[in-house]
Amino acid sequence: MSAEPIRSFRSSIAPARAVVDCAHCPTATACIVGGCSREDLNRWNDAMFSHIPLTMPGTTLFSVGDSADAVFIVRAGCIKTFTTDSEGNERVRGFHFPGSIVGLDTLGNTRWASNACAISASQVCHIDKNQLRALLQQSPDLARRLLERTSASLSQALALSGDYSADQRVAAFLLLMQDCASTPKGIRLPMTRRDIANYLRLATETVCRVLTRFEQQGWLTSEPRLIRLLDTGALWNLAEAVGLCTAPDSKRLAA
Amino acid sequence: MSAEPIRSFRSSIAPARAVVDCAHCPTATACIVGGCSREDLNRWNDAMFSHIPLTMPGTTLFSVGDSADAVFIVRAGCIKTFTTDSEGNERVRGFHFPGSIVGLDTLGNTRWASNACAISASQVCHIDKNQLRALLQQSPDLARRLLERTSASLSQALALSGDYSADQRVAAFLLLMQDCASTPKGIRLPMTRRDIANYLRLATETVCRVLTRFEQQGWLTSEPRLIRLLDTGALWNLAEAVGLCTAPDSKRLAA
DNA sequence: CGGTTCCTTGAGAGAACTCAACGTCGGTGG
DNA sequence: CCACCGACGTTGAGTTCTCTCAAGGAACCG
Numbered sequence: 001m002s003a004e005p006i007r008s009f010r011s012s013i014a015p016a017r018a019v020v021d022c023a024h025c026p027t028a029t030a031c032i033v034g035g036c037s038r039e040d041l042n043r044w045n046d047a048m049f050s051h052i053p054l055t056m057p058g059t060t061l062f063s064v065g066d067s068a069d070a071v072f073i074v075r076a077g078c079i080k081t082f083t084t085d086s087e088g089n090e091r092v093r094g095f096h097f098p099g100s101i102v103g104l105d106t107l108g109n110t111r112w113a114s115n116a117c118a119i120s121a122s123q124v125c126h127i128d129k130n131q132l133r134a135l136l137q138q139s140p141d142l143a144r145r146l147l148e149r150t151s152a153s154l155s156q157a158l159a160l161s162g163d164y165s166a167d168q169r170v171a172a173f174l175l176l177m178q179d180c181a182s183t184p185k186g187i188r189l190p191m192t193r194r195d196i197a198n199y200l201r202l203a204t205e206t207v208c209r210v211l212t213r214f215e216q217q218g219w220l221t222s223e224p225r226l227i228r229l230l231d232t233g234a235l236w237n238l239a240e241a242v243g244l245c246t247a248p249d250s251k252r253l254a255a
Numbered sequence: 256m257s258a259e260p261i262r263s264f265r266s267s268i269a270p271a272r273a274v275v276d277c278a279h280c281p282t283a284t285a286c287i288v289g290g291c292s293r294e295d296l297n298r299w300n301d302a303m304f305s306h307i308p309l310t311m312p313g314t315t316l317f318s319v320g321d322s323a324d325a326v327f328i329v330r331a332g333c334i335k336t337f338t339t340d341s342e343g344n345e346r347v348r349g350f351h352f353p354g355s356i357v358g359l360d361t362l363g364n365t366r367w368a369s370n371a372c373a374i375s376a377s378q379v380c381h382i383d384k385n386q387l388r389a390l391l392q393q394s395p396d397l398a399r400r401l402l403e404r405t406s407a408s409l410s411q412a413l414a415l416s417g418d419y420s421a422d423q424r425v426a427a428f429l430l431l432m433q434d435c436a437s438t439p440k441g442i443r444l445p446m447t448r449r450d451i452a453n454y455l456r457l458a459t460e461t462v463c464r465v466l467t468r469f470e471q472q473g474w475l476t477s478e479p480r481l482i483r484l485l486d487t488g489a490l491w492n493l494a495e496a497v498g499l500c501t502a503p504d505s506k507r508l509a510a
Numbered sequence: 511c512g513g514t515t516c517c518t519t520g521a522g523a524g525a526a527c528t529c530a531a532c533g534t535c536g537g538t539g540g
Numbered sequence: 541c542c543a544c545c546g547a548c549g550t551t552g553a554g555t556t557c558t559c560t561c562a563a564g565g566a567a568c569c570g
Contacts, residue, residue, distance in 0.1 A: 083417075085496045091417045105410040108403030113410060113498070136402075137395040144388070147402050148363030154409040155360040155368060158348050161416035162338075163456035166526070193549060201418030203527055208550055224535090224549065241340050243368075421558070448517060458559050463518055479517060479567085517566075527556070534549080540542090 020050055027075050030099025032145050040139045047131040050075070054121045061102070061116040061124065068112045070126045071103035072096075077122025078181075078190040081114045082198070092199035095119075095191060097180040104150045120190035159243045169200040170210045172239035174220070178229060179245070186221075186228035193224075275305055282330050285354025287400050295394045302386040305330070309376045316357070316371040316379065323367045325381045326358035327351075332377025333436075333445040336369045337453070347454035350374075350446060352435040359405045375445035414498045424455040425465045427494035429475070433484060434500070441476075441483035448479075 023041055028034045033044050054077075055061075061072060061079065072079070079096040093114050096102050102116055107129075118124075127135075136143040164172070173196065177187050189196075197204040211222045219231040229235065232248040239245060278296055283289045288299050309332075310316075316327060316334065327334070334351040348369050351357050357371055357379075373379075382390075391398040419427070428451065432442050444451075452459040466477045474486040484490065487503040494500060 083498065093413050105406055105413055107406035109406075109410070113414075133399070136398065140392040140398075143391065143395075143398050143402070147391075147398070147405060150402060150405045150409060151360055151362035151364075154405060154412055155364070157409055157412040157416055158360055159368075161412060161456075162346050192547090194547095201416075204548090205528085205550080206526060209526095212550075243338070447515090459516090460518080460560085461558060464558095467518075511570105513569085515566105515568080518564085520562085520564105521560105522562105523558105523560075525556105525558085527554105529552105529554085531552085532550085535547090536545105537547105538543100538545080540544095 020052070021045055022048065025075065027098040030097075031073060032099075032101060032142070032149060034099075036139075036141065036145075040142055043135055043138060044127075044142070047135055048073075048125050048127045050123075050125045052123055055118045055124060057118055057120055059118045059122075061118070062112050063115045064112055066112045068103065068106045068109055068129070070128050071101055071107070071132065072116070073125045073127070074098050074100050074102065075123040075125055077118055077120045077124075079116055079122060079124065080119045080191065080195060081116045083114050090194075090198050091201075092195055095180075095195075095199065101146075101149060104153050107150070119192075119195065156244060162242065164242055166200075166202050166206050166210050167213075168238050168242055169202060170196075170207060170214070171235040172242040172244045173200055174227065174229060175232065175235055175239050175245045175248070177227075178232070186226050189225050189227060275307070276300055277303065280330065282353040285352075286328060287354075287356060287397070287404060289354075291394075291396065291400075295397055298390055298393060299382075299397070302390055303328075303380050303382045305378075305380045307378055310373045310379060312373055312375055314373045314377075316373070317367050318370045319367055321367045323358065323361045323364055323384070325383050326356055326362075326387065327371070328380045328382070329353050329355050329357065330378040330380055332373055332375045332379075334371055334377060334379065335374045335446065335450060336371045338369050345449075345453050346456075347450055350435075350450075350454065356401075356404060359408050362405070374447075374450065411499060417497065419497055421455075421457050421461050421465050422468075423493050423497055424457060425451075425462060425469070426490040427497040427499045428455055429482065429484060430487065430490055430494050430500045430503070432482075433487070441481050444480050444482060 021041075022028060022031065022033050022045055023038075025031065033041055036044065052075075062068070064083065074096045076098055079100075079102055081093045081096065081102060083091050083093065085091065093105075102124075103112075105114075106112055136146065160172075174187065177189060181187050181189060191199075193207050194204045196202075197207045200207065211220075211227075214220050214235075215222045217234070219229070219234050221228045221230065236245075236248050240247075276296075277283060277286065277288050277300055278293075280286065288296055291299070307330075317323070319338065329351045331353055334355075334357055336348045336351065336357060338346050338348065340346065348360075358367075360369075361367055362384075391401065415427075429442065432444060436442050436444060446454075448462050449459045452462045455462065466475075466482075469475050469490075470477045472489070474484070474489050476483045476485065491500075491503050495502075
């Protein structure tokens with residue numbers, strides 16, 4: 001389908017082992033090792049590979065059926081995971097922002113069940129599963145953190161798998177993105193309308209129409225890659241039922 | 256909404272600690288400790304509570320907001336987890352059959368995000384989270400098993416959260432139930448059509464219509480609680496895209 | 511027996527989809 | 541430098557799938 005030149009991740013970048021101390025990573029606070037003991041951090045540094053050069057948009061990290069012998073941690077940018085059905089339709093399983101771990105759904109499997117590619121200029125780290133396994137045996141704290149992250153991902157997936165209207169889905173998505181992709185100018189979305197639609201199980205046109213409607217109601221301003229939320233309260237009233245995100249400050253104060 | 260007398264789980268049954276050795280449990284093969292070392296099994300027995308008396312249909316195990324200080328393991332029967340929106344509509348999050356752990360999505364939380372109740376005469380075990388945490392520190396094998404189960408649940412939730420037709424959903428559900436609720440006479444479903452519909456994000460009537468259509472096509476016979484699959488191949492052709500279940504033998508041989 | 515819940519079927523309504531067209535933007539090459 | 545091309549975003553019109561509303565039958569229970 002896509003005529004896009006797909007770059008292979010493995011061939012494009014020679015990973016550097018322990019180029020940086022994770023303690024100094026700008027993404028440390030969101031990362032699983034944020035706040036770990038120095039001892040755990042040292043072990044982690046020894047096992048982890050950083051891919052500091054930019055991974056360009058369209059670069060494939062892995063594909064369905066590939067040997068899943070590592071997990072990836074996003075350091076910068078955005079990674080999209082997705083499957084493709086027999087008719088070539090993409091189903092986006094998730095967007096991974098800095099600090100997010102790609103592969104939590106494959107910890108017990110030897111093959112990837114989805115594809116992953118960068119949708120903006122990104123940096124990722126990776127850690128071999130065997131080394132991760134050894135690490136988890138050495139550090140109960142790290143094991144607990146990983147288990148709780150996986151558990152939280154499951155909770156979120158269950159929440160999003162509910163049956164909601166297009167308006168509810170888009171509103172919940174925008175509030176979620178506000179936490180992941182906020183800039184001083186607004187929410188800078190790294191993904192296309194088509195990606196959003198495939199993630200929310202809607203048609204591209206439906207996402208457009210909903211955004212247009214929200215804009216007409218004065219709830220936001222919409223440009224292809226930049227969205228400014230003007231009335232998070234109104235959006236949250238819609239998104240509340242999804243249970244995917246927490247109430248905005250205005251609502252929390254009112255409660 | 257429901258006029259059903261809701262029994263409280265905690266008040267109805269005095270749990271018996273280590274009444275049985277899990278090694279002799281009929282559900283051992285499906286349970287997380289199935290195949291564990293004798294040493295781990297002893298530790299597990301010491302921490303685990305068995306509720307051997309029958310937990311009757313409608314009995315609530317826990318409700319949204321309750322303190323989530325334990326996880327439950329189904330020993331017999333079927334446990335349904337669900338949320339209820341502001342209009343009283345139920346959204347079924349999952350059906351838990353023997354061996355399944357209830358609470359994998361709440362491991363890092365202190366409060367339940369869903370309700371749970373028995374939908375058939377059931378037996379459950381439970382283990383306190385603090386004890387579980389200690390157990391995981393002592394046994395890396397158990398920690399790995401729990402992590403992989405959580406990971407697999409995430410994978411399944413992501414698969415089911417996709418956008419599929421009513422036919423695809425029902426077909427995938429039936430094949431899933433074939434693995435969980437098979438009897439010599441067919442699939443004995445413990446849940447109502449309404450529960451199935453709420454789980455699959457369909458209307459009750461839609462589930463009925465799809466089942467009627469499948470029956471007319473000779474793919475199955477349908478009674479309220481008993482379904483016999485006659486053509487798993489046809490169902491699998493529909494369900495394949497969902498990626499929730501493996502191919503039936505006939506398809507595997509053909510491949 | 512009533513009463514309730516569950517299952518099933520029909521008819522109409524509505525939300526989202528498909529198909530189609532058009533404008534914009536960015537890259538590429540003549 | 542500009543024309544061309546493809547990808548993306550937006551809008552409109554018609555269609556379709558599923559839902560809602562309504563009703564009746566079957567099974568179960570007090």
